Amino acid sequence: MKHGDLRERIQIREFCGTGRDPLNAPVGVWRNKGTAIWAKRRDVSDGERHSVDAWRQRRVTRFTIRMSSFARSIGRSDRVLHDGAEWAITGIMEVEPGRRFLQLTCEAGIDEG
DSSP: EEEOGEEEEEEEEEEEEEHHHHHHHEEEEEEEOSSSEEOOOOOOOOOHHHHGGGGGGGOOOEEEEEEEEETTTTOOOOOOEEEEEEEEEEEEEEEEEEEEEEEEEEEEEEEOO
């Protein structure tokens, strides 16, 4: 993979808690974490999706981003905003060779909260 393959703009978002509601659930807002970054998007094929988690029937995609100190700060509690859709991050892994890229596996159809 080359840096020129990163053609999509994504925004990483983080939850900022402001307290708890009467049922003790977290209350807060999602805000942008850093600035938008370049990524490569690859939707997961039906075969891959069925082997991973077929019963959930959610859209799954992978965003590959350049490794950086910001990329290392991304966690599974963050979300990806791309093309008007919010994606929950379900997996993070370094991509070979040279671990110059980070791959975020994401699901759409997440609950707002």
